[in-house]
Amino acid sequence: MAYRYILDLQQEATIQAKEVVSRLLHREGGVRTRIFAFDAGQELAAHSAAHPAILQVLSGQGRLTLGEAKPGTWVHMPAGLVHAIRAESPLTLLLISLPKE
Template sequence: MTATYRYLPDLHQEAAVQPDGILSRVLHNEGGVRTVIFAFDAGQELTEHTASRPATLQVLSGAGTLRLGPDTLEARPGTWAYMPAGLVHAIRAESPLTLLLTLLPKETPA
Protein backbone atom coordinates (compact mmCIF):
# COMPACT_ATOMS: atom_id res chain seq x y z
CA MET A 1 0.00 0.00 0.00
CA THR A 2 1.37 3.38 -0.98
CA ALA A 3 0.97 6.21 1.50
CA THR A 4 -0.60 9.32 0.06
CA TYR A 5 0.29 12.86 0.89
CA ARG A 6 -0.80 16.37 0.02
CA TYR A 7 1.77 19.03 -0.78
CA LEU A 8 0.92 22.74 -0.88
CA PRO A 9 3.86 24.89 -1.99
CA ASP A 10 2.19 28.17 -0.95
CA LEU A 11 -0.61 28.27 1.64
CA HIS A 12 -1.47 31.84 0.67
CA GLN A 13 -2.71 30.60 -2.72
CA GLU A 14 -5.21 28.36 -0.90
CA ALA A 15 -7.11 31.24 0.72
CA ALA A 16 -7.58 34.48 -1.14
CA VAL A 17 -9.11 37.22 0.99
CA GLN A 18 -12.66 37.96 -0.17
CA PRO A 19 -13.88 41.59 -0.06
CA ASP A 20 -15.96 42.12 3.10
CA GLY A 21 -15.91 38.39 3.85
CA ILE A 22 -14.38 35.36 5.48
CA LEU A 23 -13.23 32.36 3.49
CA SER A 24 -12.60 28.98 5.11
CA ARG A 25 -11.28 25.94 3.31
CA VAL A 26 -10.54 22.47 4.65
CA LEU A 27 -7.03 21.39 3.67
CA HIS A 28 -6.90 18.08 5.53
CA ASN A 29 -9.40 15.88 7.37
CA GLU A 30 -8.15 12.47 8.43
CA GLY A 31 -7.56 10.50 11.61
CA GLY A 32 -9.36 12.98 13.81
CA VAL A 33 -7.22 15.90 12.63
CA ARG A 34 -8.87 18.65 10.58
CA THR A 35 -6.81 21.53 9.16
CA VAL A 36 -8.63 24.62 7.91
CA ILE A 37 -7.22 27.78 6.35
CA PHE A 38 -9.10 31.03 6.96
CA ALA A 39 -8.83 34.36 5.14
CA PHE A 40 -10.52 37.41 6.68
CA ASP A 41 -10.93 40.82 5.12
CA ALA A 42 -10.19 43.78 7.39
CA GLY A 43 -12.98 44.31 9.91
CA GLN A 44 -14.32 40.75 9.67
CA GLU A 45 -14.54 38.55 12.76
CA LEU A 46 -15.54 35.23 14.20
CA THR A 47 -17.45 36.16 17.33
CA GLU A 48 -17.08 34.45 20.68
CA HIS A 49 -17.57 30.68 20.46
CA THR A 50 -16.20 27.37 21.75
CA ALA A 51 -15.13 24.11 20.13
CA SER A 52 -15.65 20.56 21.35
CA ARG A 53 -12.08 19.65 20.35
CA PRO A 54 -8.68 21.10 21.23
CA ALA A 55 -7.07 23.13 18.45
CA THR A 56 -4.02 25.11 17.43
CA LEU A 57 -4.09 28.39 15.57
CA GLN A 58 -1.25 29.93 13.57
CA VAL A 59 -1.39 33.38 11.96
CA LEU A 60 0.21 33.38 8.51
CA SER A 61 -0.29 37.00 7.45
CA GLY A 62 -2.03 40.20 8.48
CA ALA A 63 -2.94 41.62 11.87
CA GLY A 64 -5.81 41.17 14.24
CA THR A 65 -7.05 40.69 17.77
CA LEU A 66 -7.37 37.24 19.30
CA ARG A 67 -9.49 36.58 22.37
CA LEU A 68 -8.63 33.47 24.38
CA GLY A 69 -10.82 33.13 27.45
CA PRO A 70 -10.70 36.49 29.25
CA ASP A 71 -7.51 37.65 27.47
CA THR A 72 -7.30 39.90 24.41
CA LEU A 73 -4.06 39.32 22.53
CA GLU A 74 -2.27 40.52 19.41
CA ALA A 75 -2.49 38.28 16.34
CA ARG A 76 0.26 38.81 13.74
CA PRO A 77 2.41 36.63 11.46
CA GLY A 78 4.09 34.02 13.61
CA THR A 79 1.46 34.08 16.37
CA TRP A 80 0.62 30.54 17.52
CA ALA A 81 -1.89 29.41 20.15
CA TYR A 82 -3.13 26.16 21.64
CA MET A 83 -6.79 26.16 22.69
CA PRO A 84 -8.18 23.37 24.86
CA ALA A 85 -11.68 22.08 24.12
CA GLY A 86 -14.35 24.35 25.54
CA LEU A 87 -12.21 27.51 25.63
CA VAL A 88 -14.19 30.63 24.68
CA HIS A 89 -12.37 32.36 21.83
CA ALA A 90 -12.84 34.90 19.02
CA ILE A 91 -10.78 36.66 16.35
CA ARG A 92 -11.10 39.99 14.58
CA ALA A 93 -9.06 41.04 11.55
CA GLU A 94 -7.63 44.56 11.72
CA SER A 95 -6.10 44.10 8.25
CA PRO A 96 -6.56 41.26 5.75
CA LEU A 97 -5.65 38.20 7.84
CA THR A 98 -4.85 34.58 6.98
CA LEU A 99 -4.60 31.85 9.60
CA LEU A 100 -4.30 28.09 9.85
CA LEU A 101 -6.53 26.26 12.33
CA THR A 102 -5.84 22.62 13.23
CA LEU A 103 -8.57 20.80 15.14
CA LEU A 104 -7.06 17.91 17.08
CA PRO A 105 -8.70 14.61 18.07
CA LYS A 106 -11.06 14.80 21.01
CA GLU A 107 -9.35 14.11 24.28
CA THR A 108 -10.32 10.78 25.79
CA PRO A 109 -11.00 10.63 29.53
CA ALA A 110 -8.36 8.80 31.54
Protein backbone atom coordinates in the same frame (compact mmCIF):
# COMPACT_ATOMS: atom_id res chain seq x y z
CA MET B 1 1.09 6.10 0.58
CA ALA B 2 -0.65 9.24 -0.68
CA TYR B 3 0.34 12.66 0.57
CA ARG B 4 -0.58 16.28 -0.01
CA TYR B 5 2.09 18.90 -0.61
CA ILE B 6 1.33 22.63 -0.51
CA LEU B 7 4.26 24.84 -1.45
CA ASP B 8 2.60 28.11 -0.40
CA LEU B 9 -0.32 28.10 2.04
CA GLN B 10 -1.06 31.73 1.18
CA GLN B 11 -2.14 30.59 -2.28
CA GLU B 12 -4.82 28.42 -0.63
CA ALA B 13 -6.49 31.45 1.01
CA THR B 14 -8.43 33.91 -1.12
CA ILE B 15 -9.53 37.02 0.74
CA GLN B 16 -12.95 38.18 -0.42
CA ALA B 17 -14.40 41.64 0.24
CA LYS B 18 -16.30 41.84 3.54
CA GLU B 19 -16.14 38.06 4.05
CA VAL B 20 -14.57 35.37 6.19
CA VAL B 21 -13.72 32.39 4.00
CA SER B 22 -12.85 28.95 5.38
CA ARG B 23 -11.50 26.03 3.37
CA LEU B 24 -10.82 22.47 4.52
CA LEU B 25 -7.30 21.47 3.48
CA HIS B 26 -7.04 18.02 5.03
CA ARG B 27 -8.94 15.57 7.24
CA GLU B 28 -7.52 12.39 8.71
CA GLY B 29 -7.82 10.44 11.95
CA GLY B 30 -9.87 13.07 13.77
CA VAL B 31 -7.53 15.92 12.76
CA ARG B 32 -8.92 18.65 10.48
CA THR B 33 -6.80 21.39 8.96
CA ARG B 34 -8.55 24.53 7.70
CA ILE B 35 -7.30 27.79 6.29
CA PHE B 36 -9.22 30.99 7.03
CA ALA B 37 -9.09 34.26 5.10
CA PHE B 38 -10.58 37.40 6.69
CA ASP B 39 -11.06 40.74 5.02
CA ALA B 40 -10.17 43.73 7.22
CA GLY B 41 -12.90 44.40 9.78
CA GLN B 42 -14.37 40.90 9.61
CA GLU B 43 -14.61 38.70 12.68
CA LEU B 44 -15.67 35.42 14.19
CA ALA B 45 -17.79 36.15 17.26
CA ALA B 46 -17.03 34.57 20.62
CA HIS B 47 -17.52 30.81 20.50
CA SER B 48 -16.00 27.58 21.80
CA ALA B 49 -15.29 24.23 20.19
CA ALA B 50 -15.77 20.66 21.39
CA HIS B 51 -12.23 19.77 20.31
CA PRO B 52 -8.84 21.29 21.14
CA ALA B 53 -7.26 23.28 18.32
CA ILE B 54 -4.05 24.96 17.24
CA LEU B 55 -4.21 28.34 15.52
CA GLN B 56 -1.31 29.85 13.57
CA VAL B 57 -1.47 33.28 11.95
CA LEU B 58 0.10 33.30 8.49
CA SER B 59 -0.36 36.94 7.45
CA GLY B 60 -2.05 40.16 8.49
CA GLN B 61 -2.93 41.72 11.83
CA GLY B 62 -5.83 41.10 14.18
CA ARG B 63 -7.04 40.77 17.73
CA LEU B 64 -7.87 37.53 19.47
CA THR B 65 -9.72 37.61 22.77
CA LEU B 66 -6.59 35.74 23.87
CA GLY B 67 -4.15 38.44 22.64
CA GLU B 68 -2.61 40.00 19.56
CA ALA B 69 -2.68 38.17 16.21
CA LYS B 70 0.21 38.75 13.79
CA PRO B 71 2.33 36.58 11.48
CA GLY B 72 3.93 33.86 13.57
CA THR B 73 1.34 33.94 16.37
CA TRP B 74 0.69 30.37 17.56
CA VAL B 75 -2.02 29.39 20.06
CA HIS B 76 -3.10 26.05 21.52
CA MET B 77 -6.75 26.22 22.62
CA PRO B 78 -8.17 23.45 24.80
CA ALA B 79 -11.70 22.21 24.14
CA GLY B 80 -14.33 24.56 25.54
CA LEU B 81 -12.14 27.69 25.58
CA VAL B 82 -14.20 30.72 24.53
CA HIS B 83 -12.40 32.78 21.89
CA ALA B 84 -13.04 35.29 19.09
CA ILE B 85 -10.97 37.01 16.41
CA ARG B 86 -11.25 40.28 14.51
CA ALA B 87 -9.10 41.15 11.49
CA GLU B 88 -7.54 44.62 11.61
CA SER B 89 -6.10 44.06 8.12
CA PRO B 90 -6.59 41.23 5.60
CA LEU B 91 -5.69 38.16 7.67
CA THR B 92 -5.00 34.50 6.97
CA LEU B 93 -4.64 31.76 9.54
CA LEU B 94 -4.34 28.01 9.78
CA LEU B 95 -6.58 26.15 12.24
CA ILE B 96 -5.82 22.54 13.16
CA SER B 97 -8.66 20.84 15.06
CA LEU B 98 -7.41 17.92 17.13
CA PRO B 99 -9.21 14.83 18.43
CA LYS B 100 -10.83 15.15 21.86
CA GLU B 101 -8.34 14.75 24.68
